[in-house]
Amino acid sequence: MASNKFIKILVFFLLLTLYGSLLIYKIELPSGDDMARHLKNGELILRGDFRIIYSNLYTYTEPEHPFVNHNWLFAVMAHLFYLGIGWAGLVIFKTIVFLAAFCLVFAIAVRKSNFWLASVLSLPTIMILMARTILRPEMMSFLFIAISLYLLADLNEHPQSKRIFWLIPVQLIWVNMHLFFIVGIALVGGFLIEKFIKDYKNFRKNQLTKKLAFLLLALIAVSLINPNGLEGALYPVNIFNNYGINVLENYPPSYFLKSSPPLDNIPIRFFQWAAVILAVSFLINRRAMPIFYFLAAAATAMGGFMMFRLLSFFGLVFLPAASSNLKNIFIWLKNKFKKSILGDNLERISIITFIIFICYLIFLGNTGSLLNYKKLGLGLTANSNQAANFFIEQDLQGPIFNDFDSGSYLIYRLYPRWKVFVDNRPEAHSATFLSETYMSALSSEDGWQNIDAQYGFNTIFLYMYSRNGHMRSFTINRIYDPNWRLVYANSYNLILVRNNIENKKVIDEFEITPENVQIKLEGLSRSQNYDDQVAAADIYNLLGRFDLGREKLYSVAQKWPEKGKIWLVLGYLELEKNPVMATAHFERAISSGYKTPEAYASLGTSYKRIGEDEKAEEAFGTVLKIDPSYFDSK
Incomplete structure (x- = not known):
């Protein structure tokens, strides 16, 4: 008995370790991370400046635009924690919150089935939860949903208990922390619907339904x-608004399956499989179907298929729902195994195999193999503050033109001395401003000239790897624009200043040109960090030094041959002059895991160039299998 208990504790500890290994990674402030702005919000509120709750305080372009700050309380809490435990402590706090949410739904699953079934189903659950692991207000919704599910499950077992009323103070906190507070109301409403369907004749007389009805109204x-x-209470419906700019996390998972390499899409694939498994389990268990979990699963699955940001919430419902539905099948299989020739030995072998498999997944998590692009560890990445430090130390002046992704970072480091052109909250601006002003500046030279004349920019601050399709061409245009000079570059950001007498000192000392770029980027180029070296190659190419860019990319490919994107970029560089070499690079990119429509289309093009028509058609056929509309959109 003691041995069995120890094994269960070990397995549960390993599950927590696995999930934890996917949560502990460094914060990259310049890459559009919202947390920087939340800390500034909390700082201002604690100083007694409440304007940020109602207005677009941080921008000089639309300062009077009405705004509903639905996570002000999270900002206050986060800033207080930051003062006490710093960035590293905030990463630990985030990890504790996510692990606590998992523990609660795991406890429900065990109560509804048994430990081993809950443990097995925890693996796909963790892979789904991996989709959203960011330090942001959303993590509190994970915790509050788990608390709601746990207290509702407790009420089902103990109808006389008053513990369910703890959801009232939870809701009060939730509505001021994150817009998904509406889920708390929906869960209680779904639980009430289940009671009505099961006992509609006595619905009004039932004390439990009266308790739930009161709770729902409360x-x-x-x-x-x-x-x-009321405006704040109704705010969640705005998630479907047209913001005038594409919000990546609001895209459906199907978009990422078409555009991202398979490693990036692990959570989406597990979500799809889990949705099918859960649907089948409801069919199998249809006579004793848990109506509440069916409603919750249907709602979260539908949300997950509609928006990537909603996908992980399905995992919180999947674990207890699937455990409840598959309990009898699991018991039947377990008894079958016991009656087999191996008997108890088969059970031991299964447990040992399961433990080894979890350990293998932990190894992948701790080596970053499951966390594409994330840097393991605590606190901030090494270069997170460098660009803002340069801006402050060199006393650069505004007005600043910044891209959407840089908004939060600049707010955190430069406000109140300087305001930003665009915040990184789409709801903080009018759709007209984002579509007709901001996007016009990026996509059209005439648009840029008009907006530059209107605002008289002195500094341009850009995030190098924005996923905005116009950012690359805009950056190149500004670098070759005689009115602007590039004075700073690192693995995240580029800073340009207007070519005028006021900026002459900074330009004379720091300007980066095609002639001196190798010297100016020596530190970046010689870094042993993959991102730094790739950034150096990118900047060489931006400045037209394709000789240096090609040399650096080949050097990077030798050190990190498993990085598929490098081979894809090398393929582009060689395609015109050496299509045979380009073909080899595209093949290497795909074999390294970069199996995207873009990669297969490039491979097909290179096959065409070297006369391999049959292979080209095969590659183009693969493109259409992944994304049937790929060529229509080009």
Whole structure:
């Protein structure tokens, strides 16, 4: 008995270690991370400046644009924690919150089935939860949803218990921390619907339904207790608004399956498989179907298929729901195994194999193999503050033109001395401003000239790897624009200043040109960090030094041959002059895991160039299998 208990503790510890290994990674402030802005929000509120709750305080372009700050309380909490434990402590706090949410749904799953079934189903659950592991207010919704599910499960077992009323203060906190507070109301409403369907004749007389009805009304009433009242309570419907700019996390998972390499899409694939498994489990268990979990699963699955940002919430429902539905099948299989020739030995072998498999996944998590592009560790990445430090130390002046991704970073480091052109919250601006002003500046030279004349920019601050399709051409245009001079570059950001007498000192000392770029980027180029060296190659190419860029990329490819994107970029560089070499690079990119429509289309093009028509058609056929509309959109 003691041995069995120890094994269960070990397995549960390994599951937590696995999930934890996917949560502990460094924060990259310049890469559009919202947390920087949340800390500034908390700082201002604690100083007694409440304007940020109602207005677009940080921008000089639309300072009067009405704004509902639905996570002000999270900002206050995060800033207080930051003062005490710093960035490293915030990463640990995030990890604790996500692990606590997992522990609660795991406990429900065990109560509804047994430890081993819950443990097995925890693996796909963790892979789904891996989709959203960022330090941001959303993590509190994970915790509050788990608390709601746990207290509702407890109420089902103990109808007389008053613990369920803890959801009222939870809702009060939730409505001021994250817009998904509406889920708390929906969960109680779904639980009430289940009670009505099961006992509609006695629905009004049932004490439990009266308790739930009161709780539902209380949660709705409490949701009005926020700085924006009814407007704040109704704010979640705005998630479907047209912001005037593409919000990547609001795209459906199908978009990422078409555009990203398979390693990036692990959570999406597990979500799809888990949705099918759960649907089948409801069919198998249809006579004793848990209506509440069916409603919750249907809602979260639908949300997950509609928006990537909603995908992980399905995992919180999947674990207890699938455990409940598959309990009898699991018991039947377990008894079958016991009656087999191996008997108890088969059970031991299965447990040992399961433990080894979890350890293997932990190894992948700790080596970063499951966390593409993330840097393991605590606190900030090494270069997170460098660009802002340069801006401050060299006393650069505004007005600043910045891209959308840089908004939060600049707010955190430069406000109140300087305001930004665009915040990185789409809801903080009008759709007209984002589509007709911001996007026009990026996509059209005439648009840029008009907006530059209107605002008189002195500094341009850009995130190098923005996923905005116009950013690359805009950056090149500015670098070759005689009115601007590139004075700073690192693995995240580029800073340009207007070519005028006021900036002459900075330009004379720091300007980066095609002639001196090798000297200016010596530190970046000689770094042993993959991202630094890739950034150096990118900047060489931006400045027209393709000789240096090609040399650096080949050097990077030798050190990190497993990075598929490097081979793809090398293929582009060689395609015109050496299509045979380009073909080899595209093949290497695909074999390294970069199996995207873009990679296969490039391979098909290179095959065409060297006369391999049959292979070209095969590559183009693969493109259409992944994304049937790929060539239509080009």
